[in-house]
Amino acid sequence: MKSIITRHQLLPTIFTVIGILSVLIFPSIGDAVSNGYVIGLFIGIYILYQIISLLFYKKDTYRQVTADIVSIILVLFILWELLTNRFGILTSFVYPTPGEVLLQFQEDRAELVVHLFSSVRLLVSGYLLAVCLAIPLGMISAWYGRLDRVMRPISSVLAPIPPIVLIPYAISILPSFAASSTFIIFIGAFWPIFVAALNGVAGIDRRYISSARTLGVNNWTLFRKIILPAALPSIFTGLTIGMILSFILLTAAEMIGANAGVGYYVKLATDFGNYSQVVAGIIFIGLIVTVVMTILTQLERYLLRWR
Amino acid sequence: MSTIQYDNVGVTYESNGQQAIKNFNLSIESGEIISFVGPSGCGKSTALNVAAGLIQPSVGAFKMDENIITSPGTDRGVVFQNYSLFPWMSNLENVRFALSQKSKKSNTELIKQSKKLLDKVGITGKSQYVYPTQISGGMQQRVAIARMFALDSPVFLMDEPFAAVDEITRKHLQNLLLDLWEKETSRKTIILVTHNIEEAIYLSDRVVVLYEGEIITTKPIPFKRPRDRQELENERDYLTIRKQLLQAIEGNA
Numbered sequence: 432m433k434s435i436i437t438r439h440q441l442l443p444t445i446f447t448v449i450g451i452l453s454v455l456i457f458p459s460i461g462d463a464v465s466n467g468y469v470i471g472l473f474i475g476i477y478i479l480y481q482i483i484s485l486l487f488y489k490k491d492t493y494r495q496v497t498a499d500i501v502s503i504i505l506v507l508f509i510l511w512e513l514l515t516n517r518f519g520i521l522t523s524f525v526y527p528t529p530g531e532v533l534l535q536f537q538e539d540r541a542e543l544v545v546h547l548f549s550s551v552r553l554l555v556s557g558y559l560l561a562v563c564l565a566i567p568l569g570m571i572s573a574w575y576g577r578l579d580r581v582m583r584p585i586s587s588v589l590a591p592i593p594p595i596v597l598i599p600y601a602i603s604i605l606p607s608f609a610a611s612s613t614f615i616i617f618i619g620a621f622w623p624i625f626v627a628a629l630n631g632v633a634g635i636d637r638r639y640i641s642s643a644r645t646l647g648v649n650n651w652t653l654f655r656k657i658i659l660p661a662a663l664p665s666i667f668t669g670l671t672i673g674m675i676l677s678f679i680l681l682t683a684a685e686m687i688g689a690n691a692g693v694g695y696y697v698k699l700a701t702d703f704g705n706y707s708q709v710v711a712g713i714i715f716i717g718l719i720v721t722v723v724m725t726i727l728t729q730l731e732r733y734l735l736r737w738r
Numbered sequence: 739m740s741t742i743q744y745d746n747v748g749v750t751y752e753s754n755g756q757q758a759i760k761n762f763n764l765s766i767e768s769g770e771i772i773s774f775v776g777p778s779g780c781g782k783s784t785a786l787n788v789a790a791g792l793i794q795p796s797v798g799a800f801k802m803d804e805n806i807i808t809s810p811g812t813d814r815g816v817v818f819q820n821y822s823l824f825p826w827m828s829n830l831e832n833v834r835f836a837l838s839q840k841s842k843k844s845n846t847e848l849i850k851q852s853k854k855l856l857d858k859v860g861i862t863g864k865s866q867y868v869y870p871t872q873i874s875g876g877m878q879q880r881v882a883i884a885r886m887f888a889l890d891s892p893v894f895l896m897d898e899p900f901a902a903v904d905e906i907t908r909k910h911l912q913n914l915l916l917d918l919w920e921k922e923t924s925r926k927t928i929i930l931v932t933h934n935i936e937e938a939i940y941l942s943d944r945v946v947v948l949y950e951g952e953i954i955t956t957k958p959i960p961f962k963r964p965r966d967r968q969e970l971e972n973e974r975d976y977l978t979i980r981k982q983l984l985q986a987i988e989g990n991a
C-alpha cells in the first residue's frame with residue numbers, strides 16, 4: 432500500500448504533531464489565549480504547506496526545500512511557544528506568545544488591510560516610476576558613448592548616498608507624505624536599476640549586434656529583439672536590489688512621518704508598548720516582502736527562461 | 739552582381755597593436771567560391787570580418803561592386819566562427835527572425851519556411867523549438883547556417899562553418915551549400931574560412947593561403963563542376979594541388 436505521507440512530508444508532519452503534543456502536554460502559563468488557537472496555528476501552517484507543496488507537485492527539489500523551510504518555521508514556533516507560554520523562561524511583556532500574536536492578527540485584520548493598501552500603493556508608484564525612467568535612461572546612456580561617460584561618474588557619486596538621509600528633508604519640502612515617500616522610494620530604486628541597465632547594455636556581446644546588423648534589422652527591432660533581451664539578465668539584478676531598497680525606504684519613511692502603512696503600524700505599536708502588535712506587524716511585513724519578491728523572481732524566471 | 743575587392747587592406751587591432759593582416763590584395767569574381775586557409779592566428783577571421791563590415795581596414799579599402807564597404811549589410815550573409823545565434827530566441831525563432839527582416843510573408847508562411855530550412859541542415863523535430871544553449875555546438879552551427887540560407891544574400895561569408903560537426907554531417911552540409919550555389923542562375927559569391935584542405939579543394943574555385951597576415955599563395959582549383967568526391971581524389975592533379983597547398987601552409991608554419 433502506498434503511504435499517505437510522502438518522503439518530503441515526513442519532517443513537517445512530525446513537527447506539526449510535536450507542536451500540537453507540546454501544547455497538549457505542557458500547561459499554559461498565561462490564560463489570555465486558549466490552546467485551540469495555538470493548535471490552530473500549527474494546523475494552519477501545515478495546511479498552507481500542503482497547498483504550496485501541491486503547486487510544486489512536479490518539481491522534486493522545490494518540494495524538498497519547501498518541506499525543509501516549513502520544518503524550520505515549525506521548530507521556531509514550537510520553541511517560541513515553549514519558551515514564552517509553557518516553560519515561562521521569557522515572561523516579560525516584551526515577549527508576546529504566538530497565540531497572542533495570532534489573536535492580534537485577528538483583531539487587527541481590517542486595520543492591517545488598510546495599512547497594506549496604503550503601503551503597497553506608495554511602493555508600487557515609487558518603484559514603477561523608477562523602473563519606467565531608470566531602464567530607458569540607463570540603456571540610452573550606455574548606447575551613446577558621450578552620455579555614458581557623463582552618467583557613470585555622476586551615478587557613482589549619487590548612487591551611494593543612502594536615501595534614508597533624505598527622508599526627513601523630503602517630508603518637509605514635499606506637500607504630502609505620499610509625495611515624499613514616493614519620491615524617496617523612487618530615488619532608492621532608481622540608481623540600482625539605472626546602473627544595472629547601463630551595465631547590461633554596455634556589456635552586450637558585440638557579436639549579437641553584428642549578427643543583427645548582417646540580418647538588416649532596423650534600430651527599433653534591434654532595441655526590442657536584441658538589446659533589451661541581452662541586457663535583461665543584468666536589469667533583473669537591478670530590479671531585485673531596487674525592490675528590496677524600496678521596501679526598506681518605504682517602511683522607514685512610514686515610521687518617520689506617516690499616519691498609515693505597515694511601518695506606521697509597527698511604530699505606533701512600539702510607542703504604545705503593545706508588543707504583540709509589534710511582532711504581528713513585523714511578521715506581516717515579512718509576509719508582504721516574501722510575496723512581492725516571489726512575484727519578481729517568478730517574472731524573472733519566465734522572462735529569462737532561455738538561460 | 740557582386741565582385742569583391744580587397745584593395746591593399748591592412749588591419750591593426752587597436753587594443754594590442756597586433757597587425758592581423760597586411761598588404762591584402764584580392765579580387766573575387768561574382769559567383770566565385772574562395773577559401774582562406776592557413777595556420778591559426780594568420781588572420782583568416784580578420785580578413786573575413788573586414789568583408790562582413792565588422793572591422794574597418796586601418797589602411798586600404800574593401801570594395802563590393804566598386805563601393806567601399808564599412809558596415810554590415812543584408813547583401814552579405816555571415817556565419818561566424820563562434821556561433822552567434824541569439825540565445826533568447828528558440829532555434830526556429832532565430833531563423834524566422836532572419837526571414838522576417840526581409841520578407842513580407844505571413845507569419846505562418848515564415849515559420850513553415852524556417853522549418854524547411856532547419857530540416858535541410860538536419861535540425862529536426864523537437865530541436866527546432868528549444869533554445870540554442872540546449873543543443874550541441876555543432877547543431878548550433880547548423881542553425882546558424884540555416885539562418886544564413888534564410889537571408890539568401892548574394893554573398894556568403896563563412897568562418898569555419900563545418901568545423902564543429904561530424905564527418906558525415908560535414909559532407910552533407912558541404913553538398914547542401916554546393917547545391918544551393920549551383921542551382922542559382924546568378925550564383926552566390928562565397929568566402930569560406932577553413933582548416934580542412936580537402937574541404938577547400940572540393941568546394942573552391944581558388945584557395946588562398948595566408949601566413950602571418952599576408953597572402954602567400956593563391957591556388958586555382960581547375961576541376962570542373964559538379965564535382966564528385968571520389969572522382970576528384972582520382973584526378974591526377976588532385977594530389978599535386980593538395981601537396982602544394984600543404985607545403986605552402988606547413989613550409990612556413
Ligand SMILES: Nc1ncnc2c1ncn2[C@@H]1O[C@H](COP(=O)(O)OP(=O)(O)OP(=O)(O)O)[C@@H](O)[C@H]1O
Nearest residue numbers: 751753754756758777778779780781782783784785
Ligand atoms: N579582437 C582582437 N583584438 C586584438 N587582437 C586580435 C583580435 N582578433 C584577433 N586578433 C589577433 O590577430 C591575429 C589574427 O587573428 P584571426 O582571428 O584573424 O586569426 P585566424 O586565422 O582566424 O585564427 P584561427 O584559425 O585560430 O581562427 C592573431 O594574432 C590574433 O591574436
Ligand SMILES: [Mg+2]
Nearest residue numbers: 782783784819
Ligand atoms: Mg578565426
